[in-house]
Each structure stands twice: as structure tokens, then as C-alpha cells.
Amino acid sequence: MAIEWLQAAETAGRYLVDNPTIIAAAIAGAVAIVATRTTLHGVKLSLAATEAKTKAELAHSVEQEHRNREHTRTEAARERELDAQKERHGRLVAMRRDVYLSAIGEMVKFQTFLGTLAEKDLPLLDLRSEIGNLSLAVHRVSIVSEQPTAELARETLNAYGSLLMRSLVKVIPLAGLRALAKVHDDLHLEAMKRVDSYVELMRQLNLSQSNNLAEFDAIRKQFDASQQEASNHSSQRSAAQAQLSVMQLEVGEFLMTSLRDEVTDKLDRLLVALRDELELTSDLEAFRRFSTITFEHVQLTMTELRSAIEQIKEN
Secondary structure, eight states, X not given: OHHHHHHHHHHHHHHHHHOHHHHHHHXXXXXXHHHHHHHHHHHHHHHHHHHHHHHHHHHHHHXXXXXXXXXXXXXXXXXXXXXXXHHHHHHHHHHHHHHHHHHHHHHHHHHHHHHTGGGSOGGGOOHHHHHHHHHHHHHHHHXXXXXXXXXXXXXXXXXXXXXXXXXXXXXXXXXXXXXXXXXXXXXHHHHHHHHHHHHHHHHHHHHHTOOOHHHHHXXXXXXXXXXXXXXXXXXXXXXXXXXXXXXXXHHHHHHHHHIIIIIHHHHHHHHHHHHHHTTOOOOHHHHHHHHXXXXXXXXXXXXXXXXXXXXXXXX
16 A cells, blocks of 8 residues: 555656646745735735824824814913903003093192192182192002002102192292282272262362351361372382282292292103003103293293383382
8 A cells, every 4th residue: 555655656746747837837826825925914014004004193183183172272262361461451551541631630730720829818728629639640640550650650749749838838928918908908998988978078068158168178188188098008009019919920930940840850751651651652852842942931921021010110
């Protein structure tokens, strides 16, 4: 049996050796099988790589989308915060505008009040109201303004307060002169009433054709005395009024000089600071030049007024 198997194998081997086509076909088949397995393995590897790439791309896409959503939410939050900041800033600017305009209005009113002090009757002055309104306006500025602006507003208030106190010292003598002129004016009016009454009495005596010369002479003496009294009171009233005019001019010059030297520069710097906080362009030097020109015009007017008063006194 074994001999038969060996003989068959030998016969088959010889057949294969004698037929190279079969060997070539066998080799080709083997190579095909190997190639097929390699191809299948390559396809498998390619599919795996594609799947990994797809998963990576999908993961990146998901991550990018997540980042985009986060970015969108962040940007939206930032935009909301910016909008809120703009709204708050707008409200602050609007509030500051109202407060600052009110404060400047009170400063103008107070400065006008200072300018009329020489004409006022001191007992009738409402000083508490005048300085109180200005103080309230400045304290409101201090609440809504930046620290440097608040400090400058306080400095301006202090300068106005100091000037008011020194101005009151200057105008107190004017009150005495004004009262003296009023007394002489009242006495002059009373004397003139007596003069008129004596004139009427003399007219009645003339109409009655009275020959009582003594009575007429007595009335005439009372008439002369009353007329002289009226003239004296008129002269003293005029003297008091002239002196009052001179002192009023001196008070005015004192006020103008004090405002120029102690208040105006603070006020100019405060105006620029307020305008800056209201986001308005400002030029401090331009404000200062304008203030200088204003005071030059006022000084010229004061000089002309003094010359007019001196000329009236000489005449």
C-alpha cells in the first residue's frame, strides 16, 4: 500500500515537473490569494483609518461647534454688558448735565447777587437762601462728578463764600449812608409841606385883604425858616447820596477785582472740567482769554462811571 502511494506521488510530481504551466498557475493562484488577503487587509486598514478620521473630524466638528456656541454666548454676554454700560453711561451723563447746568445757574445768580449788594437794604437780605442754594448746587456736583471736579467745585464755593463775607464788611457803611440820606429826605419833605402850608396861609391873608401885618410877618418868618430847613436837609441828603455813590463804586471795584483775582480762574477751570465730563471739547486758555477781555470791559466801564461822578461833584 505504501509502495503504491509513493508511486502515485512520484507520478504526480513527475507530472507537475513535466507541466510548468500548472506550476505557474499554482504560483499565480497562491500570489492571488496573498494579494487578495493583502488587499482585504489594506481595505480593512483603509476603512479603519477612514473611520478614525471621520470620528476625529466629527469630534473636532462637535468641539468646534461647542466652541462656537460658547463664543457666541460669550460675545452675546459681552455685547449685553457693553449695552448695559452704555445705558448706564448715558444715564450718568444726562444726570450730570442737569446737575451741572443747575449749579452753573446758581453760580451766575450768586455772582449777580454779589453785584447788587451795594444797592440792597441789609436787614432785608436773605443771605441764608442765597448761599444755601449755591451750596446745595455745589454739593450735588460733588455727588455725581469725578473727584478732581468735586474738589474744584468746593474750592469755587469757598471762594464765593469768602468774597461774600468781605463784601458785607464793605457794604455795612453804605447802609448807614443810605439811612442818613433817607432821614434827610423825609425831613426835607416835611419841611416842604410846611412851606406849602405857609404859602397857602399868606395867600389866604392876601385874599382876605387883611391889614394884620404882624400876622403876615410871623407867617413869613415861619415860611423862611421852613424853607431854610428844607434847603439844609436837601443839601445834607445830596451830600449823603453823593458819598453813597462813591462808596458804591468802590464796592463795585472791590468786587470786580476780587472776582478776577480769586474766583474767575477757578470758575474757568471748573467749567472745563464739567464740560469734559459731559464729553464736550473745551479750551481752558480760550475761556481765560474771554474772561480777561470781559474784565477789561468792566474796568473800562467802572473808570468811565467814576469820571462821571467826579464831574457831577465838581458841577
